[in-house]
Amino acid sequence: MGWLEMRQLKMRWSGMRVFEAAFYGLLSAAASAHAVAAGSDADAVRLNNKGVAQMGQQLTERAVESFSQALQKDPKLAQAAINDGIALMTLQKLDEAQKAFQTAIALDPASAQVWYNLGLAQHAGNELDQALKSFDQAVKLDPRDPDSHYFVGVCYAEMKEFDKAIAVFQTALKIDPLHASSEFQLARALQRTGNTLDAKEHFKRFQHLTSTKIGVPIGLAYGEQGHYSTVTPIEEPEAAGKPMIPVTLEENRLVLGGPGGSPTNETGTGGACMIDATGEGQMDLVLMQSGPQAIRVLRNQGGVFTEWDAGSAGLKAAGHAVVCAVGDYDNDGLNDLAVALDDQLLLFRNLGKGKFQNVTLEAGIKSRNRPSGVTFVDYDHDGDLDLLVTGAPLKNETTPNVLWRNNGNKTFTEWTEPTGLGGAGITASAILTDFNNDGFLEVVISVVLG
Numbered sequence: 001m002g003w004l005e006m007r008q009l010k011m012r013w014s015g016m017r018v019f020e021a022a023f024y025g026l027l028s029a030a031a032s033a034h035a036v037a038a039g040s041d042a043d044a045v046r047l048n049n050k051g052v053a054q055m056g057q058q059l060t061e062r063a064v065e066s067f068s069q070a071l072q073k074d075p076k077l078a079q080a081a082i083n084d085g086i087a088l089m090t091l092q093k094l095d096e097a098q099k100a101f102q103t104a105i106a107l108d109p110a111s112a113q114v115w116y117n118l119g120l121a122q123h124a125g126n127e128l129d130q131a132l133k134s135f136d137q138a139v140k141l142d143p144r145d146p147d148s149h150y151f152v153g154v155c156y157a158e159m160k161e162f163d164k165a166i167a168v169f170q171t172a173l174k175i176d177p178l179h180a181s182s183e184f185q186l187a188r189a190l191q192r193t194g195n196t197l198d199a200k201e202h203f204k205r206f207q208h209l210t211s212t213k214i215g216v217p218i219g220l221a222y223g224e225q226g227h228y229s230t231v232t233p234i235e236e237p238e239a240a241g242k243p244m245i246p247v248t249l250e251e252n253r254l255v256l257g258g259p260g261g262s263p264t265n266e267t268g269t270g271g272a273c274m275i276d277a278t279g280e281g282q283m284d285l286v287l288m289q290s291g292p293q294a295i296r297v298l299r300n301q302g303g304v305f306t307e308w309d310a311g312s313a314g315l316k317a318a319g320h321a322v323v324c325a326v327g328d329y330d331n332d333g334l335n336d337l338a339v340a341l342d343d344q345l346l347l348f349r350n351l352g353k354g355k356f357q358n359v360t361l362e363a364g365i366k367s368r369n370r371p372s373g374v375t376f377v378d379y380d381h382d383g384d385l386d387l388l389v390t391g392a393p394l395k396n397e398t399t400p401n402v403l404w405r406n407n408g409n410k411t412f413t414e415w416t417e418p419t420g421l422g423g424a425g426i427t428a429s430a431i432l433t434d435f436n437n438d439g440f441l442e443v444v445i446s447v448v449l450g
Contacts, residue, residue: 044074045234051083052233055090055222058381063087063231071103078107082114083231089121090222097121112141116148116228128155138228146176147226150218153182157189165189180206180215213420271323275335277315278308278354286310286337288321295321295339314356315339317346323429327376327385330410338387340371345389349410364411368402369393373429377441379419384408386415390427390445400427401445423447 051066067084070077085100101118108114119134132155138148153168169186172179187202209215223230271288278284282300289296294317299308310316320342326335334350344367348356365387373390380386384406393400399422405415416422426448435442 040077041074044070044077045236048080049233052231055231060087060090076107078104079232079234086117086231094121094125110141112138113228119151120225128158131155144175146172146179150182153185157185162189162193178209178215180209181218269322271321273324273326275326275337279352286324288324290320292318294319313354315348323373325374325376329385329406338374340374342370345371365404368414369400375430377432388430390430392426399423
């Protein structure tokens with residue numbers, strides 16, 4: 001018996017934010033995709049959504065190009081203009097960003113998002129009066145958005161109109177009592193008016209919200225300035241349905257026995273993955289098993305699989321291998337292999353031409369749990385693949401999961417606690433997906449119940 005829990009990895013430039021919920025109550029902070037306006041150019045929509053994906057990959061300049069191309073294809077596509085402004089603002093091109101937002105306002109003056117982001121750009125440029133007007137307009141269009149109220153209060157506070165700022169921050173907290181930044185700014189405004197007793201209480205609440213990670217303060221990086229500050233995809237029109245292609249699947253057993261096809265006692269553990277192990281351009285099959293040679297490789301010769309000497313290639317491991325994962329951890333263009341045994345994790349670097357090297361020790365990877373699953377994931381969007389290992393805790397450890405952060409120099413650092421991914425109990429496996437298409441990666445972890 002087992003159940004699934006969701007750990008939502010919010011990929012942000014400053015790191016990862018983690019939210020946790022049962023599978024039936026998944027959390028999402030991203031705005032939903034906009035519906036396509038009648039007559040929108042399909043190519044423009046695709047270019048806009050390409051730009052959204054590029055922003056998620058930190059390819060901001062390319063995203064600007066995509067949003068600009070979307071506007072060239074369809075000059076009436078307001079969301080592309082908003083996204084263009086957000087990308088330009090991320091690049092600190094404030095004047096160009098404001099022009100993009102003004103274009104969007106001309107197309108869709110009822111969009112709270114464009115007024116909000118125009119306010120951000122004006123505020124970043126120290127145009128307080130104009131920023132206040134823009135945030136006020138965002139509040140009128142979306143009076144339930146605490147972030148818009150918050151920035152109205154920030155503007156008042158910077159204008160030293162503290163009584164107005166206090167009233168606005170209190171409104172934001174009525175809408176969202178967990179809005180950490182409003183708590184902090186309210187405390188500062190109260191302090192400036194001499195109300196130190198109330199200020200102290202709100203500072204304490206701010207510290208509680210942030211230290212327990214119940215609330216996350218607004219930051220300066222892309223995506224950290226409120227939900228309206230992220231680029232938004234546009235729902236693409238559904239393509240006309242095409243007739244289904246008849247598909248028939250046929251079972252084709254690849255392994256009939258032991259090496260050479262001879263009968264053998266069953267030693268397979270069920271773990272398997274595919275990698276070009278031989279360097280011949282074909283996807284070979286890697287099987288996990290028990291014994292003195294726990295890694296078995298079947299060489300792909302045009303769809304026919306034959307035994308290959310994995311041990312001579314450097315893929316040596318003894319024990320009970322349970323699962324493997326494939327990924328280019330050192331970005332040299334060759335996929336490497338991670339193998340989880342029931343008592344350790346091994347990392348094999350692909351040297352090319354059918355040769356591998358066990359680099360576990362050199363990479364800094366040690367036994368931190370009893371593995372049951374391993375997954376390559378770039379959790380922090382720095383371009384290097386990290387390793388997430390599920391399993392059972394060791395006697396001297398308290399959490400079943402281990403995250404190894406790739407340092408970018410062929411070494412890893414254990415980084416479980418800062419990400420909150422440790423979990424509890426016994427975990428089996430992890431599945432990576434962007435379930436809500438917000439550009440941020442989620443991971444579903446299965447938990448074994450006794």
